Amino acid sequence: MSNPRYWRENPSRYNLIGRRCENCKGVFFPPREICPKCRRKSLGKMKAYKLTGKGKVYSFTIVHDPMPDFTLMKPYIMAMIEMEEGVRLTGQIVDCEPEKISIGMHVEATLRKLGQEGGSGIIRYGYKFRPV
């Protein structure tokens, strides 16, 4: 993956900056420029909005057959997190044993390495979650 493709998303990856539609107050992550509910009425009204990073596990799985960037961590927990703002995020849960995870568990966002372009390329950082 080229650096610019990742770099342009740093604010969202590092600090969970999404968008809020000023028309319907709906919160979206990752950022999008058109609200799917308000469509044209939302143009120019999708403002940057920082999520608190706190949420609850909505669903989860233990991944045993990962993509190459995650080989060292298998088996690892992937989860769908329902954030306080109502929006859901797919992310890895760290600092938690696979047998301890459950639907409804409270988690918070943390910053971890997501992957790297081999040993000489750029390292990608972004949000993961951990139990509170």
Place this chain on the structure above:
Amino acid sequence: MRDVAIIGVGDTKFGELWEHSIRDIGMQAGLSAVIDANIAGEQIEALYIGNMAAGSLIDQEHLGALVSDYSGLSALHIPAVRIEAAGASGGMALREGYIAVASGMHDIVMVAGAEKMTDVTDEEIPTVQMAGGDQQWEGISGATMASLFAMMARRHMHEYGTTREHIASVPVKNHKNGAMNPNAQYQKGITMDTVLKSPMVADPLGVFDCAPISDGAAAVILAPLDIAKKYSEQPIKIVASAAATDTLALQHRESLTRIDSIKVASRKAFKTAGITPKEIDVAEVHDSYSIAEIISIEDLGFFEKGKGGPATLEGMTEINGVVSVNTSGGLKARGDPMGATGVAQAVEIARQLRGKGEKRQVDNAEYGLSLNMGGTGGTSVVHIYRRL
């Protein structure tokens, strides 16, 4: 709009076709469909190729020209185009072919689906599969396609009390059917125990809950219904073609136990066909992961929401059950060469409606349905077919 019929079908064996390239299998499937349709190559006016990932799998784009060329049609200079909608590429190609004939733009067209997956190592496949989901916002975070379906399964278990056995009954049934399909990748029955004890891929889904890595191609020839009889003794009418999309990322879905693109596409298709789900005798649905078949048979309207698991375990979707689902073996046992799958589903339904289902033939099948899905349901394509 004109009525459209399938006048010929063809496919290759699905599986690990080490000796064959995408050129070989595309040609083989196309040629057998042409022979089945009793047409000459010169009569094909356009070619639609369903293919998901040749660019990342074999560094080859431009499959329209490639398949046309290696099918011996280069001197005819017909229009040919590749259609991509992840796992729904084949179904979308069928729909594009259908639209071309129905509109009157073309008379006879070929729709083919082809994918060559074994030319890359197994480690590369999850990345390719995940490209059918939201790679940038879910894949980068560590989500594999299997993990997304696993989260749907977990939610289905949580909300409806679906059990691991309910889910495992899908691959058991599909392997039983695949054992009767000479072109299937796996022609061997499996037990519930095999599924339950298979190595985990993404908990609760194990290896036997996931469709395999496959090579394969399938093709159909479409023609206007009014001239179909000229070529085929048993043309199969396509009575409805509908497609729908939904959010690319699973994280944006309102529910993880419902696939809205299936609901919307199938509702439209049933309306166009003027029938209800009860009238479908045989259906090919997109069991890329076992849980997907359970959600599909619910959202297609065959069973109530939450009842797909028990229905499968009780045999209601077996051949000659309430509705015969995935008589070919489905993606799990027939194999899932991604872009070929949607077309292979049409081939199986046509065979069933013609009474050519051999050992897996559904009794007196009149109406058939295919559901081809991309990713976790970002795209769904539903076709309804009728025996004439």
Place this chain on the structure above:
Amino acid sequence: MMFGHNGKDVGIVTYGAYIPRFRILPEEIARVWGEDGQAMKSGLMIFSKSVPYPDEDVITISVEASRNALARSKIDPEDIGAVYVGSESHPYAVKPSGTIVAEAIGTSHFITVADYEFACKAGTAAVQTSMGLVSSGMVKYALAVGADTSQGAPGDALEYSASAGGAAFIIGREKVIVTINRTLSFTSDTPDFWRREGQPYPSHGGRFTGEPAYFRHVATCAKELMKVQDAKPSDYDFAVFHQPNGKFPTRVAQQLGFEKKQYETGLTTPYIGNTYSASMMIGLSAILDVAKPGQRILGVAFGSGAGSDGFDMTVTDEMASYNRAAAPTVKWFVERSELLDYGRYAKFKGKIVMKE
């Protein structure tokens, strides 16, 4: 002219620490290399050491520590004018850790950033730089981080101690919870420990790392600082020293005339290992977790190569209203632990040669 600073009203405005949750025991390392684990344990006074998860590095640890520091205060990250990250295990040889840390804590882009390296005292060098910038009025707040995911060659004595952790201090003049009364450094060219460019593991001079390096620099710095401040060991409530193992800081504390009750609070290495650039700073954080207004602290860091940074500090009345509970204590980090066997440890630390 001697380097030093009469801090006046400059000090620590807020602090935060972070220690990964995985641990390995010396017995387990010794089992693999055919050594005497009990002897290693008592010789080094290290009972376990922290290990980072494969997705943790100096940058993620620095971000965690910095976010913990911010959580305890009302500082607007946009008021931070400088970010310095001190480490000897920066993920990049070229490309600063600090820019990622700055973005991740939400500073403005109009800041100065640099990565520091001075073996185990890069973090305190960052603190000193921050003091200079703050007291000169160049910045309102400066963030100084010490963090490491230190390397010890497999089978080397360092493997028993090299661990991972970080601490972040925000230096300012307003609402300081700890006034830095004075800082003073003692530095010489002493090649006790080093890592050449491109080498994965550091080398060291064995017993040469002791008397001429650690003890000479720490003791000289501490004595000179106390002399300049006209203070004696009994004037301090707490003392914390760089802790490459449990033994060195204990011995130097005793040689200087400190008692156990003064140095035990800040002695964390026996449980988490040597966190290198974070070592003294995590020890100081452990003290700040319990310190009361008016208490006085002596802190002396040491970096091989070699030098010591000493700090004479006093806890202010601000500590009473400071929201310490808004982030986990060092004790909490020390107590949460998940044991690894050597195989998983080797995998986590990238010591296994993997296929490209």
